[in-house]
Amino acid sequence: MRGAVIHAPGDVRFETVDDAKILKPTDAIIRTAVTCVCGSDLWPYRGAEPTEQAHPMGHEYVGFVEEVGAEVTAVEPGQFVVGSFATSDNACANCRNGFQSSCLNREFMSTCQAEYVRIPNAQGTLVATDGVPGEEYWPGLLAVSDVMGTGWWAADAAEVRPGSTAVVVGDGAVGLCAVIAAKELGAERIIAMSRHEPRQRLAREFGATDIVAERGEEGVARIKELTNGIGADSVLECVGTAQAMRQALSSARPGGDVGFVGVPHEVAVDGQELFFSHVGLRGGPAPVRRYLPDLIERVLTGRIDPGKVFDLTLPLEQVAEGYKAMDERRAIKTLLKP
Template identity: 65%
Template sequence: MRGVVMHGPGDVRVEEREDPRIQEPTDAVIKIVAACVCGSDLWPYRGADAPDRQLMGHEYVGVVEETGDEVTTVQPDDFVVGSFVISDNTCPICEAGYQSRCVNGIFVDSQIGTQAEYARIPYADGTLVATPGMPDEDLIPSLLAASDVLGTGWFAADAAEVGPGKTVAVVGDGAVGLMSVLAAKQMGAEKIIAMSRHEPRQQLAREFGATDIVTERGDAGVAKIRELTDGLGAHSVIEAVGTQEAMMQAIHSTRPGGHVGYVGVSHDVELPGGELFFGLVHLHGGPAPVRRFLPELIQLIWDRDINPGKVFDLTLPLDRAAEGYAAMDQREAVKVLLTP
């Protein structure tokens, strides 16, 4: 089969890889219907922790081809959405709702790579969720979003304790930031402030529910947030970038007693103990336990209550994956969908 492999910074290739097969009775093999490039894929692409060789892709939807003898919740010909972290969904950590830290957890792009034609999914019962039937083609992008960016944005809003009547600020206008805006809207936030300098992303943020746009960054961005919140700061702030600047902008934009949900993959972020102590800001985040939210998100998409698939603004065949990486790296695309 064909699959995407990164060989170093900026070096993305589509290569022939071994066809996956059932190795354990808890496995499933799926035919990938759609995959995509994630913002987190850009970190190694730009040289941060760049691999010598890494299978790429952790967001995926597909059709089950084969299952191991112990798989009971999905079966051949089911259309499935999977989390970007393999989880058994039965360990004590999973049962507490943190499947992304399952004791048997595996990050999909560390061993599997779903920017490919097929994939073996371990712990299929704990990782895959079947849709109510075979989806219409127009639902596939939204279901693909649920595999990571929508689930991550949803977790960010949940971690920031977004709720009715609250003011929410979102730091980051990439796909996860935009999905956080959508999640905040669904959770009943009264005011949703999207921080963005890019007009197309601002427009999409407004479509997803943003009430205000802040173009400033750093201290100027914080000042604007406080201006919009009577000098207090937002109740809930979402950090969806992963840099020191973004984290500090989020913390400083939060009112005393407020909550920061951080889901940007952290790179060289250091937290100031004194500011946290006197700021009375709650911090919660990390790799999103997408599996916790998948059943709810799939149903919302199936019922056409939300349309997160609008975040995909470029679709390419798998063989042109390198173009997709370059387009996202140059901010010429918000998120790229790949079709095997």
């Protein structure tokens, strides 16, 4: 079969790779319906994370079950399934606590930009839809498997409540999905921090009531202006840089909450600053599995349409161009069709 392989920064190739095979009785194999490129895939693509040897890429997927291992009874061949970038048995103590992305048997997906994908922990990871959804829903369901689930987690971790004020730091696909989540969870005011006109437009379409283009101290000052000088109840940090974390912590009111969902790169939080801010901080890889049934329902009923974050669609074999367009900010997020 064929799939995407990164060889070095800037060098992603679509080439022949090992066929996806059942390796454990808890595995399933799916035929990819659609997959995509993630903002976090750009870290190695840009050399911000090392690529020591060539390896497959991709952790987002929806597809058709091809084959299941002997212990997998929850799904069966032919079904359309949605999963998560973090697989989970959905049975261990951490899963039962709702933190499936800290499952004791967790394996992160990493080979999804391919024609077929092996899904470890299939029993706990995959959720089948009722019948095969129309193709128009595939992008939304694909978003649920990562960016929409992560945006939801940002809003959940930041304790967005009905009537509250939320700030979203980051206008990538996760940040835009975080706007959807804040709106669905009832935030009355949603301030999206974005400097890019097409993203500002999508943020507004998703429910943002205000846009702040400024960053750093000016950005914080604008947020304070918009929040009676106090700061926001909830801040959703969807980037992962030290600058974004500073922005987030400085934008929350005393007693407010920051949910941080961008994998932190060289971020350190000063204990005394956090202390005197009274801000609550929680982050991590999104426990997408917890939200899957609800988010699938919201997509299939048309209540939300996170699939709109895909503003470029390419055949899977043009995956390299998909990376390039996102790296050059010509695309928010690239959908790939096998």
